[in-house]
Amino acid sequence: MWEKARPVNDLLGPNDPACVELTGNALSPGPFVLVGDHAGDAIPAALGDLGVSQADRARHIAVDIGSAALGLALARRLDAPFVAQAYSRLVIDCNRYPDHPEAVVETSDGTGVPGNVRLTPGQRQARIDAVFEPYHAAIEHLLDKREAAGLASVLISVHSFTPVWQGRRRDYHFGVLHDGHRDDFALAVLDRLTREKDWTVADNQPYVMDETDYTVPRHAYPRDLPYLEIEVRQDLLPRRADEVAEVLARALAMARSGTAASR
Template sequence: MAGDGTCALLGLNDPAPFGLFNAAGASPFLLIGDHAGATIPAALGDLGLSAADRRRHIAIDIGVHELGHRLAERLDAAFLYQTYSRLVIDCNRDPVRDDAIPAVSDGSRINGNEALDATARAARVAAIHAPYHRAISDMIAARCASGRDTILLSLHSFTPVMDGIARPWDVGVLHWRGRTDFAHAMLATLRDDGVLAVGDNVPYAMDTTDFTVPFHAFARDLSYAEIEVRQDLIGDSQGQNIWADHLRCAAEAALLRISE
């Protein structure tokens, strides 16, 4: 972590590579936010990006930090989230992939990510990616050891328009392999609302591109769901509260469905 001398990338004034809210939450849900933060280590400057780019969806899942805290309160769940920008290293990618540290994202060049050597890449993995995933693994293991069930609920957000194409869904539920029971129940529960536009594996489909849910949920046979909320719906406090209520109701109803 920052300041402990183990990772040269992070300095004394840099924050830890993950945050943990409501660690003692009693519900079976473990909320995670791979792209909840926008911090860049001081040693990397601004990665060559403008302030505007550092606020865009390329750098952070807009609204997820606040949504995760509000949902954690409503569910009495722990929320473990990434502090650093996905442009420093994307914690929902296998670190060996080129796009784990992208040089271009949605038309913006990230000059600070160009032509990185193996040592520079390894420093970001060691300082940020590895501690984040170790924290998730440790929390799941501790819950398992104490006989607690865990449903992994991964929170993301998506931009309303990509490559000039509008994305009309309010929310998407992503799933792939393993224990998909909760994801399908969550999908059905959100659709029961009758008003929301709910996507099944849209605007993204979970596949080999994803790292966090496959890595942590599949091997341990955990129920899970990856939730994508459209960013304009959670860009302010009012929207974050509305969607925390939507997701609380849906998660609790989905849990009842898979328990029957």
Template sequence: MAGRTADGLLGADDPAPVGLFNAAGPSPFLLIGDHAGSGVPAALGDLGLAAADRGRHIAIDIGVHGLGHALATLLDAPFLHQYYSRLVIDCNRDPEQLAAIPAVSDGSRISGNEGLDATARAARVAAIHAPYQAAITATIAARQAVGRATILLSLHSFTPVMDGVARPWEVGVLHWLGRTDFAQAMLDALRTDAALAVGDNQPYRMDATDHTVPRHAFAHDLPYAEMEVRQNLIGDAAGQHLWAQRLARAAQTAAARTGYGSNAAAGGL
């Protein structure tokens, strides 16, 4: 599907910013992937980055695209995700903040993001950030209109080492305000496997820097959890499938324990 936009940022051969897999999935889970893609609009070239940098964690949540599709299949849930790189614009940041279009990330200079004027920034918001957030809003509204429950499950991944410090967690559950009971139940469900290193608001604490979950889960009083899986564990299809199974079991257990899972798909688990 072409992604042409009136502002000209996305050309006829650029993909649309939003991907939606298994749109009709009947389960209460709605999966989202803010950083699942690494695409760059043709008009922006390579953002001044080498290919190696464009494949690093600074550009994409490694493994989330495959993990999201595998998990959506197991849960029979929709997976709505972003196609373009977080370095073009970070859809999990307030677009008014400078951090939404970083000029430096984990020591790498992004020269294509330097010195952008208001018009250039607004073009990225209009072409990518706004349609992605609007798609989430519309999907939640459509589910509410037919009386379908929604548990928002946001999928992210994290690098094993940051600033020279190793991160021991294999998976983290992030939460902040609103209906945190589902996230707490996810923590409990994952921790039944004593072999897993499960972080509570690790390796990041959800706070006001996050944009997507606060914007949609808090505003609509939805149960939610933001999941962080260590990238070296989901870098290939085998790891993605294994972690999809783990997350599906935990999510269904958490939904049942919190009373949100009455129409959860069995998923064969």
């Protein structure tokens, strides 16, 4: 199945891509629902290139490199739906509260974003209406649909991280993010990944899930859903996306089986 949410705001023209792409089986009997906050790199034609070079638009500042390929590979293995944001995080970051300073950045990792400087409230709201809210509405609709069908859901937020940050090498392959709220499942996945012979995993690295995170708190917490925000090192993706997906799918399935049995 492949569905697309059509543009609903004047910011997106007829030739702009749909802001949400849904692949996989929305009503899969399996529990996993995959989301990709930073999967895409599109920029609305009305915004030009935001004043950012093509080279910088291909960097981690604009997109979670390889996360789309990983989400699709996981969706195939888990028979799960994957809700992916098509637009660059430089347009608006869908994992930040809309009024947060990091939602629309003026600089990122040393690169200026002139097209994001001194936005009017109306310009900012246009991005929220056209990109941010349709993405989260699609996730809500999917979870509502599954709940109405009597299906359990486990929310998996798929991200990737740059191997080097501010001169420091990040040598682990995976990061498991959680924040203490209903994190039994996330901790079970962390435990499973630590048992993988050729792979290394870090707990709440390279980022800590905190009050700046938006997607998991908005969708998992009110429904009391198990969740996981997984980070995968970008130099593994997309070249080794299938291999990584195999490892993660195994850990997710085993963790789900263990936590479900214990509840």
